[in-house]
Each structure stands twice: as C-alpha cells, then as structure tokens.
Amino acid sequence: MTDLVLSESLAAARTRLAEALNATERPADAARLLAVSKTKPAAMIREAWHLGQREFGENYVQEALDKQAELTELDPIVWHFIGPLQSNKTREVAEHFSWVHSVDREKIARRLNDQRPEALGPLNICLQVNISEETSKSGVSLEALPALAEAILAMPALRLRGLMTIPAPAEGREAQRVPFARLREAFEALRERFPEAPLDTLSMGMSADLEAAVQEGATLVRLGTAIFGERNTR
Numbered sequence: 001m002t003d004l005v006l007s008e009s010l011a012a013a014r015t016r017l018a019e020a021l022n023a024t025e026r027p028a029d030a031a032r033l034l035a036v037s038k039t040k041p042a043a044m045i046r047e048a049w050h051l052g053q054r055e056f057g058e059n060y061v062q063e064a065l066d067k068q069a070e071l072t073e074l075d076p077i078v079w080h081f082i083g084p085l086q087s088n089k090t091r092e093v094a095e096h097f098s099w100v101h102s103v104d105r106e107k108i109a110r111r112l113n114d115q116r117p118e119a120l121g122p123l124n125i126c127l128q129v130n131i132s133e134e135t136s137k138s139g140v141s142l143e144a145l146p147a148l149a150e151a152i153l154a155m156p157a158l159r160l161r162g163l164m165t166i167p168a169p170a171e172g173r174e175a176q177r178v179p180f181a182r183l184r185e186a187f188e189a190l191r192e193r194f195p196e197a198p199l200d201t202l203s204m205g206m207s208a209d210l211e212a213a214v215q216e217g218a219t220l221v222r223l224g225t226a227i228f229g230e231r232n233t234r
C-alpha cells in the first residue's frame with residue numbers, strides 16, 4: 001500500500017459519506033467519519049489530522065497508547081476505543097480515550113466508571129450489540145440491552161451515547177440494511193424508554209457497507225480500509 005495517497009483516500013471517503021447522506025436526504029452533518037487507524041503508523045494519523053480529521057478509532061490498547069504518546073502535539077484529537085475490551089485493560093482505556101464503542105457487559109462498564117479520572121469528564125459509551133446473533137461474536141443481545149443501558153445510565157463517570165454494531169458480512173445494499181435497521185429500532189426504543197439519556201449516536205457502517213448504514217440512520221461511520229488502505233499485519 002505504499003502507493004496510497006492519504007489526501008485522496010480521505011477526500012474520497014468524505015465524498016462517499018456526503019453522497020450517502022444526500023441520497024437519503026439527511027443533513028450533511030448528520031453523520032461523521034471515524035478514521036479507524038489500527039495497524040497504521042502514527043505518521044499516517046498525523047497526516048490525516050493535518051487534513052482535518054479529528055476522530056480516530058483504535059482496537060488494540062498497547063498499540064493505541066504507543067501512537068498516542070507519539071502524537072501528543074495533535075490537539076484537539078478525539079480517541080475512540082472500538083476493539084474488544086478485557087477487564088485487565090480497562091484502566092488504560094478509561095485514562096486515554098474519550099469514547100468506548102465496545103462495552104457489552106456491566107462488569108467492564110463498572111470498571112471504566114470506577115477508573116475514569118474525574119478531571120477528564122465522563123467517558124462516552126456506545127453499547128456493542130450482537131445484532132446478527134452469532135454466538136461467537138461479542139456484543140450484548142437485544143434482550144439484555146435495556147437492562148445494561150439502565151445500569152450504565154446510573155454510572156456517573158460514564159455517558160451513554162448510543163449503540164454500535166458489527167454485522168455479519170452481507171452482499172448487497174438490501175441485505176446489509178437489515179441488521180442496521182434492527183439496530184436503529186433498538187436505538188429508538190431505548191430513547192423512548194430513557195428520554196433523559198444523552199442518546200445521540202448510532203455507530204454503524206464500515207468500508208464495505210457505509211451506504212446501507214447511513215441509509216438506516218448511522219451518525220458515526222467507522223472507516224479503516226477506505227481511508228488508510230489494506231491493514232498491515234500486526
């Protein structure tokens with residue numbers, strides 16, 4: 001991928017998002033781009049930042065901390081943790097990220113709540129939902145979602161912002177829309193059930209299915225390959 005021109009791929013990703021929003025008559029600012037930089041060097045994040053990208057998603061705690069340490073001059077920058085989170089890594093995430101998209105159980109949430117430094121303000125949380133109900137995948141089930149949301153809403157150092165999902169791969173727009181529509185319905189049901197909650201985020205859509213996700217109401221699309229090219233091996 002040495003021939004990737006980041007300015008071009010980032011511009012293309014922005015155009016793609018703008019066109020997807022326009023196609024469903026949603027406002028141009030109704031969804032934003034999260035640049036997923038896992039396996040990519042700090043230098044590429046710096047370059048994207050200088051091109052105006054501010055929000056970055058990382059999946060691996062140590063890799064993210066190493067890059068963050070190299071990029072302290074980039075301000076403002078917003079780090080999202082989007083990978084599977086083990087309890088022995090919650091402290092680093094609570095101390096070094098603004099968002100976590102992959103919370104799917106109360107134990108992890110409680111640790112993040114207890115470990116969040118007060119000076120940083122509340123940690124923004126999306127609950128990862130196992131929408132395709134594959135037993136091997138992480139994510140809370142739709143049945144267990146309201147109880148988990150209620151528990152998290154009572155945690156003062158966390159701010160529950162919405163839902164995230166990684167659906168099973170599907171071919172074609174119509175098939176891709178099905179799980180995203182299901183997540184949107186779950187999101188709307190949560191907003192009705194907890195009208196006081198700051199629920200404003202539907203984190204869904206990746207390089208292969210951005211358009212379907214935007215059509216179903218995504219407010220944050222997570223693009224890796226489309227911006228940074230094929231992932232490096234770790």
Ligand SMILES: *Cc1c(COP(=O)(O)O)cnc(C)c1O
Nearest residue numbers: 036082206207222223224225226
């Ligand atoms: C890697 C990753 C992405 C980006 O995937 P692409 O297909 O490269 O756009 C998005 N979300 C999560 C949770 C990821 O792990």
